[in-house]
Amino acid sequence: xxxxxxxxxxxxxxxxxxxxxxxxxxGEGETVALVGANGAGKTTLLRAIxxxxxxxxxxxxxxxxxxxxxxxxxxxxxxxxxxxxxxRLFPALTVEENLRVAMQRKRPGRWTVESVIExxxxxxxxxxxxxxxxxxGEQQAAAxxxxxxxxxxxxxxxxxSLGLAPLAVEDVYRSLANVIAxxxxxxxxxxxxxxxxxxxxxxxxxxxxxxxxxxxxxELTREQITEAYFGLRRTQEVDA
Amino acid sequence: xxxxxDVIQGIMLGGFYGLLACGLALMFGLMRIINLxxxxxxxxxxxxxxVVLEHWNTSPFVAILPVLPVMLLLGYLLQRLLLERSLxxxxxxxxxxxxxxxxxxQNLLQQGFSPDVRSLGAQAGSVATASWQVTxxxxxxxxxxxxxxxxxxxxxxxxxxLSRTQPGRQMRATAQDPDTAELVGINSKAVYARxxxxxxxxxxxxxxxxxxxxxxxxxSGPTYLIFAFEAVVIGGLGGSLWATLLGGIVLGVAQTIGGxxxxxxxxxxxHLVFLLVLLSPRGGLVNLRRVTA
Numbered sequence: 001x002x003x004x005x006x007x008x009x010x011x012x013x014x015x016x017x018x019x020x021x022x023x024x025x026x027g028e029g030e031t032v033a034l035v036g037a038n039g040a041g042k043t044t045l046l047r048a049i050x051x052x053x054x055x056x057x058x059x060x061x062x063x064x065x066x067x068x069x070x071x072x073x074x075x076x077x078x079x080x081x082x083x084x085x086x087x088r089l090f091p092a093l094t095v096e097e098n099l100r101v102a103m104q105r106k107r108p109g110r111w112t113v114e115s116v117i118e119x120x121x122x123x124x125x126x127x128x129x130x131x132x133x134x135x136x137g138e139q140q141a142a143a144x145x146x147x148x149x150x151x152x153x154x155x156x157x158x159x160x161s162l163g164l165a166p167l168a169v170e171d172v173y174r175s176l177a178n179v180i181a182x183x184x185x186x187x188x189x190x191x192x193x194x195x196x197x198x199x200x201x202x203x204x205x206x207x208x209x210x211x212x213x214x215x216x217x218x219e220l221t222r223e224q225i226t227e228a229y230f231g232l233r234r235t236q237e238v239d240a
Numbered sequence: 241x242x243x244x245x246d247v248i249q250g251i252m253l254g255g256f257y258g259l260l261a262c263g264l265a266l267m268f269g270l271m272r273i274i275n276l277x278x279x280x281x282x283x284x285x286x287x288x289x290x291v292v293l294e295h296w297n298t299s300p301f302v303a304i305l306p307v308l309p310v311m312l313l314l315g316y317l318l319q320r321l322l323l324e325r326s327l328x329x330x331x332x333x334x335x336x337x338x339x340x341x342x343x344x345x346q347n348l349l350q351q352g353f354s355p356d357v358r359s360l361g362a363q364a365g366s367v368a369t370a371s372w373q374v375t376x377x378x379x380x381x382x383x384x385x386x387x388x389x390x391x392x393x394x395x396x397x398x399x400x401x402l403s404r405t406q407p408g409r410q411m412r413a414t415a416q417d418p419d420t421a422e423l424v425g426i427n428s429k430a431v432y433a434r435x436x437x438x439x440x441x442x443x444x445x446x447x448x449x450x451x452x453x454x455x456x457x458x459x460s461g462p463t464y465l466i467f468a469f470e471a472v473v474i475g476g477l478g479g480s481l482w483a484t485l486l487g488g489i490v491l492g493v494a495q496t497i498g499g500x501x502x503x504x505x506x507x508x509x510x511h512l513v514f515l516l517v518l519l520s521p522r523g524g525l526v527n528l529r530r531v532t533a
Binding site: 051 | 406410424
């Protein structure tokens with residue numbers, strides 16, 4: 001049963017086509033890793049799925065209904081949550097307020113302020129601290145918690161490890177493993193290929209806004225992904 | 241002793257300016273809209289109270305009760321029908337929109353109520369004129385104490401609302417990052433409409449005190465807009481709400497002390513303090529903290 005369907009999606013930033021004619025189906029419970037160079041369109045694609053970027057063409061379907069024109073705050077209610085690039089916590093709100101503010105349109109489910117803090121123990125002593133004073137890893141944990149607290153069916157993670165110390169990345173992924181084990185559907189944008197392939201059922205490679213390669217995480221070789229990542233194969237085709 | 245008296249009168253006058261400035265600060269802090277019609281909205285509130293009093297022989301403090309829900313609704317519609325559309329085109333367009341709205345309100349009031357000068361002081365009864373004579377040179381007027389008390393209650397209530405309730409948290413989150421607010425399930429347009437409704441209703445409370453303390457006519461708005469605006473700036477643009485009340489008090493004290501030096505100076509003294517604050521390197525008493533921080 002597919003949870004998310006993208007049909008011929010085209011996304012623009014002004015005149016620039018960031019994502020072109022992109023189609024993808026994601027099944028319930030699947031973990032998909034998006035890989036691709038900077039500027040490949042991953043962030044724009046995730047923002048469009050969350051409703052923060054209006055498509056200029058194509059359609060987005062979620063759980064059987066078309067949501068292409070549904071505003072972002074309603075999609076939260078339907079079960080789509082995005083952890084945005086750069087965390088984007090509300091800086092002057094405390095960690096607990098950042099979590100509580102997302103509870104307006106939460107769906108019923110197991111995630112509450114308490115269970116998020118249980119899943120990310122480092123947040124326990126930071127509850128009353130302003131988000132602006134947190135370290136990168138702590139902010140990332142709070143940002144993931146803020147998305148989880150809406151009890152999403154589809155969790156979108158944009159650059160979760162960007163700018164984090166290796167140890168903090170370990171922490172974040174350890175917590176994510178629990179979420180994945182519970183059957184959440186996840187699309188994540190990850191620069192670390194090894195990690196992407198390890199955590200995901202399926203790897204989707206983007207190049208200049210197009211889908212250039214997709215396959216099961218354990219079947220694709222590093223070479224295949226690297227070729228797609230840098231567009232080597234296409235260049236060879238052009239050469240040939 | 242006259243100086244003590246001036247400072248005390250100034251503080252109470254500052255409560256009045258704080259009430260007028262409250263909604264202005266709220267809208268600026270949340271949406272970066274400078275509402276040039278804010279003074280006229282306060283005057284509109286005074287006229288609505290006047291209309292209620294024509295049909296119902298009571299005090300303005302009672303007559304404002306049916307006016308408040310009307311003002312909440314007007315504020316909500318103002319945001320949804322005018323400002324929301326203006327905001328899409330950048331920050332300059334809402335400024336022009338509220339400038340136009342200011343002229344429209346003034347002219348409609350002139351059409352509906354004639355240019356006659358009115359006051360609600362008489363209907364307010366003894367509250368408007370009573371005072372406590374502390375010493376021969378120090379007397380504390382009841383209306384001043386009441387104005388300041390209401391201002392403290394409204395600022396305190398709004399602060400509690402922003403820090404303790406879910407709609408208040410949503411307002412602070414939206415003020416800080418509207419884009420991300422939408423991503424966590426907040427309908428920012430609804431938040432804006434709620435805030436404008438509150439701002440307009442508080443303006444009507446300011447308008448009530450305006451009408452009791454002195455007189456008003458259809459074009460009274462802009463003068464009071466300037467005082468309210470100065471209170472917001474002295475408090476620190478986009479500063480915390482309490483800073484706005486403090487800004488109003490600084491302005492009030494400056495005006496009464498200016499008036500003590502020379503009866504022609506009160507407004508000038510207020511403007512001078514405002515300019516001094518603008519020229520100071522910090523540019524406001526409490527700088528760079530957003531309304532909602």
